Amino acid sequence: MSSLNFCDLRSDTVTKPTEEMYQAMRQAELGDDVLGDDPTVKQLEELAAKIVNKEAALFFPSGTMANTAALLAHNCRLQEVIVEEHSHIMNYENGNISNLAGAVARSLPSNFGEIPLELLKKNIKPTGDDHQLKTAGICLENTHNYYSGAVLTIDYLKRVYDLCRNNNLFLHIDGARIFNASLALKLSVREITEHCSSIMFCLSKGLSAPVGSMLAGDRNFISRAFKFRKILGGGMRQSGLLASCGIVALQSMIDRLDDDHQKARFLAEKISRIPHLKLQTPPLITNIVIFEVGEDLITAEELQKRLEKLNILCFTFGPGRIRFVTHKDQSWQQIEYAAESLRKVMNSL
Numbered sequence: 001m002s003s004l005n006f007c008d009l010r011s012d013t014v015t016k017p018t019e020e021m022y023q024a025m026r027q028a029e030l031g032d033d034v035l036g037d038d039p040t041v042k043q044l045e046e047l048a049a050k051i052v053n054k055e056a057a058l059f060f061p062s063g064t065m066a067n068t069a070a071l072l073a074h075n076c077r078l079q080e081v082i083v084e085e086h087s088h089i090m091n092y093e094n095g096n097i098s099n100l101a102g103a104v105a106r107s108l109p110s111n112f113g114e115i116p117l118e119l120l121k122k123n124i125k126p127t128g129d130d131h132q133l134k135t136a137g138i139c140l141e142n143t144h145n146y147y148s149g150a151v152l153t154i155d156y157l158k159r160v161y162d163l164c165r166n167n168n169l170f171l172h173i174d175g176a177r178i179f180n181a182s183l184a185l186k187l188s189v190r191e192i193t194e195h196c197s198s199i200m201f202c203l204s205k206g207l208s209a210p211v212g213s214m215l216a217g218d219r220n221f222i223s224r225a226f227k228f229r230k231i232l233g234g235g236m237r238q239s240g241l242l243a244s245c246g247i248v249a250l251q252s253m254i255d256r257l258d259d260d261h262q263k264a265r266f267l268a269e270k271i272s273r274i275p276h277l278k279l280q281t282p283p284l285i286t287n288i289v290i291f292e293v294g295e296d297l298i299t300a301e302e303l304q305k306r307l308e309k310l311n312i313l314c315f316t317f318g319p320g321r322i323r324f325v326t327h328k329d330q331s332w333q334q335i336e337y338a339a340e341s342l343r344k345v346m347n348s349l
């Protein structure tokens with residue numbers, strides 16, 4: 001819908017492919033990727049590996065499957081993996097970390113996604129014994145969905161990766177929105193990904209490809225992940241059709257994410273002035289804005305319904321919280337309409 005009195009703030013996953021992507025699909029050279037001969041998929045995988053500066057990368061149908069294959073390929077069955085308590089891997093992937101990858105998730109609290117170093121150290125068990133599982137690795141989320149798209153600092157990442165290497169642990173980054181992090185930090189993405197063993201990122205979010213996520217790491221890791229992708233049912237055939245959109249996404253959709261950040265900053269600023277709403281403020285704003293609703297006046301669920309009646313779509317996100325996500329398919333007018341409508345609804349209570 002492109003009407004003025006409408007705004008879809010549910011997720012950056014709702015973004016439609018661009019005209020250039022449709023053209024790329026038409027022109028894509030295709031093969032059968034399960035047989036290893038789809039040249040467009042190979043091209044996307046090489047491009048992705050190069051951008052994050054890892055030895056190899058693999059194209060997946062979803063981020064959830066890529067994270068699951070990563071955990072499987074890190075061989076963490078019957079070991080512990082440290083995760084952040086509000087992370088996607090912990091909360092929004094149906095427990096795959098345990099039910100498919102066979103690990104026990106040790107979930108720890110954080111400050112905007114950064115689990116304190118001391119807490120990490122206390123929870124690492126370098127060896128197991130007859131009763132205890134040893135720690136296999138750590139997963140961090142960057143940007144962090146639950147914490148308003150908070151960005152991990154490079155200094156923090158470096159320290160965690162040092163800790164991991166000193167203890168023989170892997171560090172997997174759920175970087176669904178890693179390009180938002182790199183733009184916000186004004187660093188190239190490889191300056192972030194040098195501090196991890198493996199990284200997953202999504203093509204299907206702000207980058208606007210219709211489907212797909214990438215997993216990158218060293219060659220041995222990716223060849224194990226290849227086997228697990230097949231086991232999970234993620235072997236696709238003429239997937240060059242989808243990969244062609246991923247190539248466009250990586251070649252021409254990264255820099256424009258800055259617009260999304262500007263829209264989010266605009267919304268955050270407006271929300272911060274509305275009484276009874278408490279804006280969550282991460283150190284850097286990317287494309288996610290979360291606020292708490294002082295529930296004496298209205299519940300988050302009721303507010304979400306009122307907004308929906310005005311054609312403003314969003315999700316509640318944890319008790320008393322509402323999440324707005326910005327992306328390319330919202331015009332500035334629609335963003336202004338959403339901010340103004342939210343103010344009016346709150347004023348009318």
Ligand SMILES: *Cc1c(COP(=O)(O)O)cnc(C)c1O
Pocket residue numbers: 061062063064065088089141143145174176177202204213
């Ligand atoms: C979207 C997302 C994923 C993967 O999601 P899929 O819908 O399975 O592609 C993983 N982690 C985070 C933080 C996400 O936001």
